[in-house]
Amino acid sequence: MTATSELTAVCSALGDPTRWEILSLLGEEVLSASALARVLPVSRQAIAKHLEVLTEVGLIASERRGREVVHLVIGARLNALGHELDRLGNAWDARLRGIKELAEAPDA
Amino acid sequence: MTATSELTAVCSALGDPTRWEILSLLGEEVLSASALARVLPVSRQAIAKHLEVLTEVGLIASERRGREVVHLVIGARLNALGHELDRLGNAWDARLRGIKELAEAPDA
DNA sequence: GCGGTATGCAACTCTGGAATTGCAGATCAA
DNA sequence: TTGATCTGCAATTCCAGAGTTGCATACCGC
Numbered sequence: 211m212t213a214t215s216e217l218t219a220v221c222s223a224l225g226d227p228t229r230w231e232i233l234s235l236l237g238e239e240v241l242s243a244s245a246l247a248r249v250l251p252v253s254r255q256a257i258a259k260h261l262e263v264l265t266e267v268g269l270i271a272s273e274r275r276g277r278e279v280v281h282l283v284i285g286a287r288l289n290a291l292g293h294e295l296d297r298l299g300n301a302w303d304a305r306l307r308g309i310k311e312l313a314e315a316p317d318a
Numbered sequence: 319m320t321a322t323s324e325l326t327a328v329c330s331a332l333g334d335p336t337r338w339e340i341l342s343l344l345g346e347e348v349l350s351a352s353a354l355a356r357v358l359p360v361s362r363q364a365i366a367k368h369l370e371v372l373t374e375v376g377l378i379a380s381e382r383r384g385r386e387v388v389h390l391v392i393g394a395r396l397n398a399l400g401h402e403l404d405r406l407g408n409a410w411d412a413r414l415r416g417i418k419e420l421a422e423a424p425d426a
Numbered sequence: 427g428c429g430g431t432a433t434g435c436a437a438c439t440c441t442g443g444a445a446t447t448g449c450a451g452a453t454c455a456a
Numbered sequence: 457t458t459g460a461t462c463t464g465c466a467a468t469t470c471c472a473g474a475g476t477t478g479c480a481t482a483c484c485g486c
Binding site for chain 4: 226228252253255256259260263276277278
């Protein structure tokens with residue numbers, strides 16, 4: 211997977227309100243799919259699919275605890291994404307600023 | 319719009335590969351919808367819709383230049399998103415680390 | 427063992443959005 | 457004026473994915 215397509219995948223995973231609710235809850239405590247289903251207004255299977263998506267892009271990890279499987283959020287993954295976006299934003303601004311200055315420069 | 323729903327909207331906008339290509343091109347130079355359509359393998363109308371989405375979440379801005387409308391990327395918007403995600407990632411990690419320490423602490 | 431609960435898999439529905447084509451209006455350049 | 461190009465709007469097609477229900481399986485406590 212290229213860098214851009216991975217960016218796209220993570221952003222796509224973050225582009226769903228239900229997944230944000232899941233992440234927000236998991237950010238407070240470690241929970242199982244069934245526990246999440248008791249809180250959120252969707253079925254356990256729907257949540258299971260969201261958890262799968264979030265796991266695929268590395269935003270959460272799962273761990274078996276006896277009979278149940280608990281999920282926890284990986285803050286570092288979000289940090290990495292944040293830094294990447296910040297870096298891109300700076301690069302774009304810098305380049306366009308450069309073009310503008312070039313256009314405004316009195317060509318000697 | 320709440321803070322979370324705005325985060326969701328921006329991430330959703332960034333969750334499409336074609337939109338990333340558009341942003342990438344606009345990060346290099348200011349272009350019109352027709353100019354983008356000449357480069358990308360989709361129709362001008364499809365690009366127009368993508369530009370509308372990107373504009374709605376504040377990632378690009380448009381400017382009329384005579385007969386055509388050119389679009390430019392707003393790097394600061396991406397910076398803001400990056401910082402927000404970074405902040406969230408840190409908060410989640412900190413809280414879960416706190417829980418873990420609490421669990422491992424020898425209760426006096 | 428038995429009931430309750432948690433997980434996993436599969437089939438199905440259905441809506442949103444990505445993309446297309448077609449057409450009409452506006453503007454520049456010859 | 458006329459032709460070429462850019463834009464904007466509308467109707468349509470099509471598919472990914474969000475959500476559901478149903479069932480089978482595995483595990484814990486009593």
